[in-house]
Amino acid sequence: MPEQIPTRERLIVAAMGLVRAQGYHATSMAQILKAAQANSGSLYYFFKTKKDLLLAVLDRYTELLWPTVIQPAFDRVSDPIERIFAILDGYRQMLLSTDFKLGCPIGDLALELGDSDPAAREKIALNFRNWCEAIERCLEDGAGSLPNGIDRAAMAQFILSVMEGGVMQARAHRSIEPFDACVAHMRDYFKRLGAEARGGPSRLDADTADRDAG
């Protein structure tokens, strides 16, 4: 972290890294100061409290979502549904490259903080909403592979939940298997949704129609 970078920026980056690796409460201001090579006076010049620094970190994550999580996946893949799986694969690569030490920083904070700080929870929810919006865009662009009238917002929430749960399980077991199982079932689910989209919307809704077809 070279010296020409502004102090405020060094503090945010240092806090981001430490909070992500250790959690919020487990990270001390002293650790952040050391990592940022800054002094206590500077930190409290920019941020009134530790909580305010956390809020700045959460704002930074909001800014970083598209350039670091969404856009790289979109650049690699053009098919709208495959873009969703490219985003998921980004998390997979992170799990592997950090030996399961790092997960989703927003998910970590969501569960550690709960509702203890309403402002932080709001920013966490905003990060989740933005993630879902990116997925919704993919679902919209890939509507041809989905049944008509599907609730894309609910589907995006489902995909986010599967990702967060899969990352949690992979870290807890220090194995990529649970995450891969989640993605595989997600793929299977998409396949079945796609089959309905191609075969007509009423087929799977009625058991009799199903038996007639089979």
Add this chain to the structure above:
Amino acid sequence: MPEQIPTRERLIVAAMGLVRAQGYHATSMAQILKAAQANSGSLYYFFKTKKDLLLAVLDRYTELLWPTVIQPAFDRVSDPIERIFAILDGYRQMLLSTDFKLGCPIGDLALELGDSDPAAREKIALNFRNWCEAIERCLEDGAGSLPNGIDRAAMAQFILSVMEGGVMQARAHRSIEPFDACVAHMRDYFKRLGAEARGGPSRLDADTADRDAG
């Protein structure tokens, strides 16, 4: 917490409640002592460190899984697949009854602690494994509603991940909607798996067969 309950037990129960509500690092030994109406000397007579108390709490969760999470759901419902959804509904009721303040205590600790304490992570993983085993039993008993040769362990992992992710999202948004969206999609997925089980395993694997049927 009446006085006739042994001190060691009061300490574990107090720690369970506080850690669940606030997290591990945010909970101090002083808080636990006050809640358990015990003194520092007693606590450190039973538990060498704060971490050891946490391990005892995690052991307690292992003991409580069946009597408090699985069995009540099994008692309410007899259909094997519906038992899975009864377990999920237990988490739904908890979210609502606590106004989204409490989630899954194991999931919370999994993300807060990460791999910072290997012994704790192992016990967390054990709790997840036991949860999955209960689900696997349901999948086994309801095998008639599922495609032949489905990987039940992977499916159970998927269901646990969906639950954990759904609980996280519901708490972050202080709304039951994300959780309900997860359950609804899980139901839809089961419906489609059941349709395949009834209609034959090859139907959804081949696009041509699908178009012929529709």
Add this chain to the structure above:
DNA sequence: GTCTATAACTCGATAGAC
């Protein structure tokens, strides 16, 4: 097993010079 007192340290945050 339980009690009080406290050690030894770290915490978040502040003061005030520069």
Add this chain to the structure above:
DNA sequence: GTCTATCGAGTTATAGAC
């Protein structure tokens, strides 16, 4: 904006009497 020095409270954990 940055520095050093430090405050007061809170932290985990221990000592030693009972």
